[in-house]
Amino acid sequence: MKKIFSRPEGLTDTLMRYCPGCGHGIVHRIVGELLIELDIRERTVGIAPVGCSVFADEYFNCDMIQPPHGRGPAVSAGIKRARPECIVFSYQGDGDLASIGTAEIIHAAARNENITVVFINNAIFGMTGGQMAPTTLPGMKSTTSQKGRDVRKQGYPMKVCEMLASLDGPYYLERCAVDTVKNVIKTKKALKMAFQNQLDDKGFCLIEVLSMCPTGWGQTPVQAKKWIGEVMSAYYPLGVYRDRSKEAK
Amino acid sequence: MAEKKLMYGNHAIVEGVIAAGCRFFAGYPITPQNEIPESMSVRMVDEGGVFIQTESEIAAINMLxxxxxxxxxxxxxxxxxxxxxxxxxxxxxxxxDIPVLVVNIVRGGPGLGNIAPAQSDYYQSTRGGGHGDYFTITLAPNSAQDLYEFPKLAFELAEKYRNPALILADGLLGQMMEAVEFSFEPIDPKSLPEKEWALCGCKGRERRVVRSYDLKQGRLEELNLRRAEKYTTIRKDEQRFKDEYCDDADLVVIAYGTSSRIASAAVRMARQKGLKVGLLRPITLWPFPTDVLADMSKRIENFLVVEMSCGQMIDDVKLATECRSNIHFHGRPGGGVPIPSEILEKIEAVLGGAR
Amino acid sequence: MTKEIIISGFGGQGIVSSGIILAHAGLIEDKHVTFFPSYGAEMRGGTANCSVVISSEPVASPIVATPDVVIIMNEPSLARFEMAVKPGGLLLYNQTLIKSKPKRKDITVMPIEANVLAEELGQGRIANMVMLGVFAKKTGLLSLRTLKNAQRKRYKKANDEQLALNDKALEKGYGLFGNSK
Incomplete structure (x- = not known):
């Protein structure tokens, strides 16, 4: 029998501990495939954040480092500047990137650090048990906004791509999603471009991925996918927010 | 002998860091150490290294x-x-288990405090400082020459033990000018051996992971016990100190960094008066030079600890001497700097009282 | 031999430079030296002062509490440092800018028209160099030639004209009190 589907060599032979229906596995696979397709696995250093994807350091089949919560962009900058020949990606969730690590991501973008950021936006703190994230939608329920996020008291969500697009520094910013096959393919295309830009020494690229968290959202995996398409992507529109390759022309 | 050059302490650190083969600096402005990043922004670039002015100290340490x-x-x-x-x-x-060098040009605290020289970060430096079971190797220079030489020593110790190292100076040492002799051959960074744990891409080898966590049952305990063994070795092998006039002393003053300079003047004044007083200057604050103190405490009745704080190192002196001696204290907190005559007065009071 | 010196005045009077020149000079003459300035917020717009120690022995304390010599460039500095001088010590002060008279009888007090003399040379801001010339002569600690070398180590970017003018100011101070020491 012919084998037609297998784990890419960019991922380790380890059982992932993500919940059923979680988007992390899809994005991990995309990155794992790209490490091979772009032939960069043996020169890549990845950053695993604090959050559900802290275990990414066991899943990606390349050198990995696990820094303090939110400091991935600073650690990435340190590695990339110390070893420019390495390909560096910072994999971060929304608590890590948009809450505790806000300063680090903004300044890495402003300095146009030549790194690739994979930003998983699932509108919730997954690892700690479904608390409100900076990306939690208005009215959305979480374990720390049990009656729904009250914007008068708990403020409004952070739109990271829009915010970073206000800076002159970043080279490429795009928001994707992994709710449908079509969007997964688009996400892979965007991430491929983000890694290629680093190879070409272009500078800071961030791909935001709207990703399912059925457990944190109290939904089935199928409901979660639908919710991204109907609700979440209405608040966080998909698309390219910065592409300096176009601006240059 | 190499030519001596008059230098600010803060500039001596910069030259010492570069001579130690370091080509990466990240930092954020704060008085009284601004001469370091200012000078680094030129020197690191001249030497083909990396200089980053960061958005915060948090970013700086993570870039390291x-x-x-x-x-x-x-x-x-x-x-x-x-x-x-x-x-x-x-x-x-x-x-x-990653080696880095952090330099603290201590100022008055707590809080924003002031910008005057102080020694009130002793606990923070020698007790780990952050959360968890760990220690940082801590060196206490007391001259511009030390500031030039200690970065090399700090990197060597940090790499030998795969542990962060700290140079604990203060505003006075940073802002003071003194003669510096470039006492060692500068290290070419390319001559430093590649580390067998470094992250640089897994070509031709197993992938490597650098992390501080291990959530599996019992694994962190094992890891911390192994690290504790490392700390035991450091404590045994790396205690450094200097002593002056201690052989026949009735009283030994214990001070580090700036305080040890001032105490040294006081000790000389006491000797001129015929008082048998010595000075013990810890150079490593962690590991603290416990052995020499334990030994001294068997014959010396009185120790006078002088610190620019309300008293922090005094705890380590008490632990090392195990109640065998009387421990006296003279402290100037909040940016106060003692003068030799006030230490001499204290010496005389102790020896007078002892008689 | 250990000489402890404090130099004090307004920011902009070349206080820090004077201290550094003395330290360079001490080093040129193979002595041990330390220089320590008042720094930070205190410097902004207020008084500036610095401590210099020149010694044949390694310098223990760089902090000067009871100076052998003070060089006082403005009124507030006189009030601050007159009483600190060691009995038998030396107080040089800039008479052009200081109207009060020092009260100490147990020290040598020398008024110098530093700004007037500097203006005569064409530049008021080299009053500090006049004072350093006087210092060298009165203490016998450093030669005039050494001071001339030392100012060149401090003012690396100065043009020859300025350096020559500084030399003249040093000479002027050095020659003020003839051979009487």
């Missing part, structure tokens, strides 16, 4: 984490409030 995990000698400098911000990162770096 990245650069050092990638196998390069990396350093930052700051002053007390900035060092407090770095503690999270230092804890992670210690937990990941």
């Amino acid at each position: 984490f990245g650069a050092a995990a990638a196998g390069k000698r990396a350093m930052t400098s700051s002053s007390s409030p900035g060092i407090s911000l770095m503690q999270e990162g230092i804890s992670y770096i210690a937990g990941a």
